[in-house]
Amino acid sequence: MIKISLKTALFLILFFLLGSLAGYFVNLLFFPAESSALTTPELNEGNRSSYNSPLSNWNLTDPSKLITISTPRDIDTKRKQLIQFIWKTDHLPTTLPDRIEKDFVDLRYKNMKYLKRIDKITVRMELGLKSIAYHFKSSKPSKNKLVVYHHEHSGDFIYAYSLIDSFLKEGYDVLxxxxxxxxxxxxxxxxxGRFGNLVNTSYGTLALADHNAFFFVDNATFTSIKFYVHPVAVALNYIEEQYTYESIVMLGYSGGGWTTTLYTALDPRIQKSYPTASSQPFYLVSNDYDFVMGADYETINSALYHIVDFLDLYLMGSYGENRSQIQILNKYDPCCFAGVGYxxxxxxxxxxVKSLGNGSFSVFSDDSHNEHKISDVALQVILEDMERN
Known part of the structure; x- marks a missing residue:
C-alpha cells in the first residue's frame, strides 16, 4: 500500500481544484458559445434585470448621424447602389424561375390542416447553387394576400410547419x-455524408458547405449576397405574372429576418415586413455578446455594409406608400439582439421615415419568452398588423 503524508494529500487536492477551476475559465474564455449560447437560461429577477440595463457606452454614438438618407431621392440612389453591387445591373432581375411543379407532393406536409396544395419553385444560380421555394396555397377562403416567409440557419422551412399553417388557417398563402x-x-x-457544392477557385476546389465559404468565391464581378435575395426576386416575378394578390408581406427570423431586412430595402413590392431576432446596428452588436457568438458571411460582409448600414436598411424597408416595417426583437433572446438597445x-x-412622407417603422420588444424564435405573441402582433390597411 502506498502511503502519503497529510501535507501531500492536501497539496494534491488543492492542485486538482485549481486545475478544474483553470479549465472552467479557459472554456469560458475561448468557447463561450458552447458554454451558454446553446442553452436557454431560466429567467429570474436577477438575470432579467440585466436585459433592461443599457450599456455605458451606448451614448457614445448618435444614430441620427449614421443615417445617410434624408430624401426619397436618397433612397432611390441607395437602392440602385445595392442592386448594382448584388446583380451588377441597374434594376431588379426580370427573369422567371427555371422550373415550376404545380400540385407538388411532399409527404412531410400531408397532414397540414389548412393546406390546399403546394407548387414547387426552383431557381438556379451561379456555382451550381439552387433555391427551392414552396408556394403553399390555403384551403380557407382566400384573403388574397401573400406571406413571404424566409427560414433561418436551422435548415429547411419544414421547421416552420406550425407557423406556415397558422397563416394558411387565416386564409393567407405562403411563399x-x-x-x-x-x-x-x-x-x-x-x-x-456532407452537403454543399464543390467549386473550383484560386484557392483550389472548395466545398461550399457553410456560408463563410462564400468569402472565397467573391470577387470584383460577383458577390454571394446574390444567393440570399435573387431567389425571392425571381419567384415574385412568377407570382406577379400568375396571381393578383392585393398585397405582399415578408417575415423571417434570425438569418431569415436578416434576408427580410435586406430584401425589403431592395424591393418596394413588399408592403409590410416583420424581421424578427435578426439584426441591430453595429454600434450595439459590437458592444454586446453577439460577435462573441460567432458571425456569418452575410452579417459581417464589409463590402455590403460600406454601401448601406442597418439603420438605412430599416428606413428603406419602411418607406413608401402603404409600406411599413415592425422589427421584432426578443428581449430575453439567448442567441442574439436581446435587451433594450433598440x-x-x-x-x-x-x-x-415620417419626415419622408410615407411609411412607418417601429420595434416590438417581445418579453413573453426567452427563446430564439417567432413566438405566439409575435405572431399575433403580425396577424393584427396585416389586417390593418
Missing part, C-alpha cells in the same frame, strides 16, 4: 424559402 446551402437547397458532396434608434428611424 417559403430556406437560406443558401440549407434545407432543400443543399446537395450531397459525393459519398462523404431604444437608442427606434425613434430616430421612425422620425426619419
Amino acid at each position: 417559403a424559402f430556406s437560406m443558401p446551402l440549407l434545407g432543400l437547397n443543399s446537395e450531397p458532396i459525393g459519398d462523404t 431604444k437608442t434608434y427606434e425613434d430616430v428611424v421612425s422620425d426619419r
Whole structure:
C-alpha cells in the first residue's frame, strides 16, 4: 500500500481544484458559445434585470448621424447602389424561375390542416447553387394576400410547419424559402455524408458547405449576397405574372429576418415586413455578446455594409406608400439582439421615415419568452398588423 503524508494529500487536492477551476475559465474564455449560447437560461429577477440595463457606452454614438438618407431621392440612389453591387445591373432581375411543379407532393406536409396544395419553385444560380421555394396555397377562403416567409440557419422551412399553417388557417398563402446551402437547397458532396457544392477557385476546389465559404468565391464581378435575395426576386416575378394578390408581406427570423431586412430595402413590392431576432446596428452588436457568438458571411460582409448600414436598411424597408416595417426583437433572446438597445434608434428611424412622407417603422420588444424564435405573441402582433390597411 502506498502511503502519503497529510501535507501531500492536501497539496494534491488543492492542485486538482485549481486545475478544474483553470479549465472552467479557459472554456469560458475561448468557447463561450458552447458554454451558454446553446442553452436557454431560466429567467429570474436577477438575470432579467440585466436585459433592461443599457450599456455605458451606448451614448457614445448618435444614430441620427449614421443615417445617410434624408430624401426619397436618397433612397432611390441607395437602392440602385445595392442592386448594382448584388446583380451588377441597374434594376431588379426580370427573369422567371427555371422550373415550376404545380400540385407538388411532399409527404412531410400531408397532414397540414389548412393546406390546399403546394407548387414547387426552383431557381438556379451561379456555382451550381439552387433555391427551392414552396408556394403553399390555403384551403380557407382566400384573403388574397401573400406571406413571404424566409427560414433561418436551422435548415429547411419544414421547421416552420406550425407557423406556415397558422397563416394558411387565416386564409393567407405562403411563399417559403430556406437560406443558401440549407434545407432543400443543399446537395450531397459525393459519398462523404456532407452537403454543399464543390467549386473550383484560386484557392483550389472548395466545398461550399457553410456560408463563410462564400468569402472565397467573391470577387470584383460577383458577390454571394446574390444567393440570399435573387431567389425571392425571381419567384415574385412568377407570382406577379400568375396571381393578383392585393398585397405582399415578408417575415423571417434570425438569418431569415436578416434576408427580410435586406430584401425589403431592395424591393418596394413588399408592403409590410416583420424581421424578427435578426439584426441591430453595429454600434450595439459590437458592444454586446453577439460577435462573441460567432458571425456569418452575410452579417459581417464589409463590402455590403460600406454601401448601406442597418439603420438605412430599416428606413428603406419602411418607406413608401402603404409600406411599413415592425422589427421584432426578443428581449430575453439567448442567441442574439436581446435587451433594450433598440431604444437608442427606434425613434430616430421612425422620425426619419415620417419626415419622408410615407411609411412607418417601429420595434416590438417581445418579453413573453426567452427563446430564439417567432413566438405566439409575435405572431399575433403580425396577424393584427396585416389586417390593418
